[in-house]
Amino acid sequence: MSSSTRKEAPALIAPRFPILNLDERRLAPALGFIFDARWLLPGESIISILWKFARANGLPAHALVRLMGVDVDPYEGVEPIRAALDLKHLRRMLLLPGKVLRASLLDAGQRGRHHAVFRYCRQCTLLGHHSVTYQMFSENRCPAHRQKLETKCQHCGQETPYIINARLVGSPYRCARCGALYATRSPPAFATKPAMRKEHRIAISRHFHNRMAGSFHLGIDDCDL
Numbered sequence: 563m564s565s566s567t568r569k570e571a572p573a574l575i576a577p578r579f580p581i582l583n584l585d586e587r588r589l590a591p592a593l594g595f596i597f598d599a600r601w602l603l604p605g606e607s608i609i610s611i612l613w614k615f616a617r618a619n620g621l622p623a624h625a626l627v628r629l630m631g632v633d634v635d636p637y638e639g640v641e642p643i644r645a646a647l648d649l650k651h652l653r654r655m656l657l658l659p660g661k662v663l664r665a666s667l668l669d670a671g672q673r674g675r676h677h678a679v680f681r682y683c684r685q686c687t688l689l690g691h692h693s694v695t696y697q698m699f700s701e702n703r704c705p706a707h708r709q710k711l712e713t714k715c716q717h718c719g720q721e722t723p724y725i726i727n728a729r730l731v732g733s734p735y736r737c738a739r740c741g742a743l744y745a746t747r748s749p750p751a752f753a754t755k756p757a758m759r760k761e762h763r764i765a766i767s768r769h770f771h772n773r774m775a776g777s778f779h780l781g782i783d784d785c786d787l
């Protein structure tokens with residue numbers, strides 16, 4: 563029998579990162595993950611956070627998706643809404659403040675009011691940013707670059723479901739279908755200085771906080787307006 567169909571097996575593969583001694587069910591701070599909250603802007607989406615986390619720690623996407631919960635199948639994934647995830651568990655795993663994680667996820671009350679496919683600003687992906695607000699129906703342009711938010715890949719014309727699964731998490735800043743970058747090149751590696759211009763960072767932060775003050779209530783999962 564040929565083994566040419568051997569793809570990424572979801573389980574029982576030897577850890578490829580011996581330094582981390584990867585126990586996918588229980589990744590702990592003791593293992594020495596690195597993540598710096600300064601890499602994030604207010605309202606940075608969970609997908610953007612996971613892209614940065616994977617990149618900084620050399621973690622495979624399926625292992626990272628498994629951190630979303632013990633019952634989560636990494637290939638099927640889980641909806642990026644607060645009610646679908648155990649935030650306490652996520653906080654422990656990703657070592658990020660609860661408010662950063664809550665802000666990165668959509669409200670259950672917004673179900674049906676957010677895009678089911680990944681939606682992006684090309685300039686932002688170039689700089690390694692994706693905001694949770696880009697997934698909302700009410701948003702049409704990036705508050706910093708004023709560019710129209712897009713869903714289709716420029717290369718293959720396909721859209722990618724906005725689900726935390728191995729496919730999307732494993733395709734940072736690129737189309738999960740064909741692998742083409744959404745921007746002209748990959749975002750710069752993590753530096754001490756933010757890649758995005760100050761006025762653009764301010765515009766994104768201000769816009770997110772305005773949204774929070776409006777219909778986007780943090781910490782209230784089933785808000786009715």
Ligand SMILES: [Zn+2]
Nearest residue numbers: 683686704707
């Ligand atoms: Zn932008």
Ligand SMILES: [Zn+2]
Nearest residue numbers: 715718737740
């Ligand atoms: Zn594509």
